[in-house]
Amino acid sequence: MWRTLVSAVAGLLVLFVGSLAFNAASGQSRWPGPLDHVRVHPWVVLLILVPLALIGLWQTPRRTQAPPTPFAYRLPPRNTHFTGRDATLRELRQRLTSMNDVAMLAVHGLGGVGKTQLAVEYAYRHLSKYRFVAFVDAEHPDLVAPQFVALAGELGLTDVNSDQAIPRVYGKLLDRRPWLIIFDNGEKPGTLTHALPSGGLAGSGHVIVTTRVSGWSSRADVIDLDVFTRRESVELLVRRIPGMTAPVADRISEQLGDLPLALEQAAGYMGYNQTAPEEYLSLLTSRLEDMIGQGELADRPAVVVATLWQLSVRRLETEQPQAVRLLELCALLAPEPIPLDLFTGSPDLLNVPAGDPLAWNTTVGALAGLGLARRGDASLMLHRLVQAAIRAATPDPVLNEARVLLCRALLAAVPQDIHAEPDARPRWQKLLPHVIALTKDDPPAECAAETAVLLRRASEFLIQIGDYSVALPLCERALAIDESLGGRNAEVGFDLITLAQIHRDLGAPERARPLAERALRLHDSCLPANSPAIATDLATLARILCNLDEHSAAQPLAERALRIDEAAYGPNDPYVSFDLVALANVHVDLGDYATAVPLISRALRIREASYAPDHLYIGYVLLFQARVLHQLNDPTAPDLARRGARILDTRLGKTHPKTEEAFALVNRLR
Structure with missing residues (x-):
């Protein structure tokens, strides 16, 4: 304000002094008081006051023309809880402004991923950059033209019918450049061709289409919008829900797959019902199908994930x-x-x-x-x-039928012989999550037996990669199902011996022993004496007895297992290598390292001829051989240990307990 006052005073002084100078020039002999200095030296005073007046005038605020207020047609209210997406919004702006004439961009993604919210947020962030913004519901293509009729009325066009509305609106927008139109929830491009600008119909405009449907790349530039990052999911929940902690928000986000709509729905449910975050997480975990229909959004009360x-x-x-x-x-x-x-x-x-x-x-x-x-x-x-x-x-009957068919399909798809099939591991890694998902609930009666087999075979694979904590409950369920069916002694025996192997590897031989002994009794009662299944029981029980320091009882069991498998498969079969390792373990525990070495070497030769060079079974036997040779002061032991550790590192990762144990052995042998 003071700058305005100085400017005004300076202007008045200039005028006043000018009039005085005029009067002085007219011949007045004397002026009262100090004003006589003006009469005597008028031009000096002017030279002093004029710069001051000019400075004051220069500092006077200049009036600038305010930009026209943008006109927004049916633009939804801004989401005050909008979270994240900063990089995507920047990309959206960059792509639109880098195109000539009409820039068209499709935001494509899964329902509920936040495509509409992204487009609306973009419109509000850049509202001042546009003179006209419109939001068109494009889910039903037949209703697009009537919306343009209403839009024409807002632009001052009268007596416009549906056939005329779209071209006349774009024609009118030539006077409203730059403009933005959002077509929300568009279908295939062909269904909106009549509503999208083309040629020279309208320039300097931007079009955003949000869509779940693929196929827009030929008509527009495309941004594929994914679910939230976990950081964005946690940020939304922590900001919205009092008492929400980051760890609980992380687990809720995991259950909801980081889907933005589901997270908003969860926040709405907890806010309305005053549900504690931990309680909501428990409900999600146990009743996901029910919870996706609960909770509502303040701006979209009819929208829930269950019906999306x-x-x-x-x-x-x-x-x-x-x-x-x-x-x-x-x-x-x-x-x-x-x-x-x-x-x-x-x-x-x-x-x-x-x-x-x-x-x-x-x-x-x-x-x-x-x-x-x-x-x-x-x-x-x-x-x-x-x-x-x-x-x-x-409906439940349809789901049950699907479960039966999937169970049988998975049973046919997973490798039947995990030990002998070279490509068993990568195939199992792809199918294991689906086996676990399908078998987590009680199976329909029509596929109970197949479910038990699937669970046991999944356990056998998990034993191979050393994931015993996951293998244990799966194998226990397999045993429970087989025992409930009755008359399945052989299958129950297979479940028992697999369960015994898990407990042995978990360091609980006392729990493993009765399981292995029962498996052997069942198989002896229902299988031929030379059955390879009995050999597996014998070899497993032998290793368990060694863990219990009963070596004299273990040795004949291991030797019998080797004889059975050699007769059944031949001397160079992978199954024979397991018997050789079991027998070698007995001799190692007895302190007879010299007898163990040729058994281990033979097992290694069989496995190197049967499996890929980096197969876990080769890694395990290399480490076993390194430990034994070290006891005999053999200088090749460190190299064998390093090779075995590299295989485990490649296959299991550095943080796996077996890998860490392997590298610890390498360090000891240096």
Whole structure:
């Protein structure tokens, strides 16, 4: 304010002094008081006051024309809880402003991932950059033109019908440049062709289309929007819910798959019901299918995760019924990549002709095209909440039938002989999550026996990679199922011996012994005396007895196991190598290292001829040989230990207990 006052005073002084100078020039002989100095030296005074006046005038605030207020048509309210997405918003702005004329960009992603919220947030952040912003609901293409009729009225166009509305609106927007139009929840590009600007119809405008449907790359630039990062998920929950801690928020986010809509819904549920975060987590863990229908959003009360994909599923039921069947099957598996050959290798799963690649590709593509699944080179993956919503909406008889078919398909797909098949490990790694997901609930009676076998074989694989804590409950469930069925002595024996191996490797030989002894008794009662299954029982029991310092009892068991497998498989079979290692363990425990060395060396030769060079079984026997040779002061022991440790590092990772134990041995042998 003082600058304005100085300017005004300076201006008045200039005028006043000018008038005095004029009067002085007119011949006045004397002026009263100090003013006479002005009469005598008027130009000096002017030279002093004029710069001051100019300075005051220069500092006077200049009036600038305010930018026109942008006009927004049907733009939803801004989400005050909008979280994250800063990098994506910057990318959105950069892409739109780097194009000439009309810039068109499609934001593509799974339902509930926050596409609409992203577009609306972009509009508010850059509202001052546009003279006109409009939001058009594009889910039903037939209703787009009537919205443009209303839009034309807002732009001052009268007597416009549906056929005229779209071109006339874009024509009017030539006077409202730059502009932004958001087409929300668009379908395929062809359904919106009539509503999108083209040619010289309108320039200097931006179009954002949010869509779940693939296929926009030929019509627009595409941003694929994924779920939140875990940091963003935790940030949203901690900010929204009093008492929410980061660890609990992390676990809730894991259960909800970091889906933004589900996180908002969870916050709404906890806020309305005053539910403690730990209690909500417990409900999510035990009743996920029910919880995705609970809670609502303040700005979208009718939208919940449970019904989010219903429209897409109804469309599939009409256009691609086999895709719905595929969706129901995938909903029972893990939210991990599902190998597509699981379905192509089991014709009973789908009524799609196995020899018709086009029909199969169309069936799989329908799920990916509608954003219900993500397709890889040879896999399909569903978000865990899409799976939960499909399970919740599918009748129990249909789900049970799907469980039976999937159980049998998985049993046919997993490697039957984990020890002898060279490619068993990578195949099991792909299928294990789906075996665990499918078998977590009580099985239908029609596939109870197959479920028990699946659980046991999964346990055997987990033993191979040293994951005993996961293997134990799976094997216990297999045993419980087989015992409940009755008349399955051989299968019960297989469960028991696998369970005994787990307890032995967990360092509990006293718990393992009665299990192995019972397995041996059952198999002796129902299998031929030379059965390889009995050899497995004998070798396992021998190693357990060694752990209990009963070496004299262990040696004949190990020797008998070796004889049975050599007769059954031949001297160079991988199963023989396990018997050789078991017998070598007996001699090592007896302190007879010289007798153990040729047994271990023979086992190593068999495995190197049967498995890939970096197979875990080779790594294990190398480390065993290194320990024994070290006792005999053999200088080759350190090299063997290093080679074995590298294999475990490659296959299991540095942090695995067996890898750490292997590198500890390497350090001791230096």
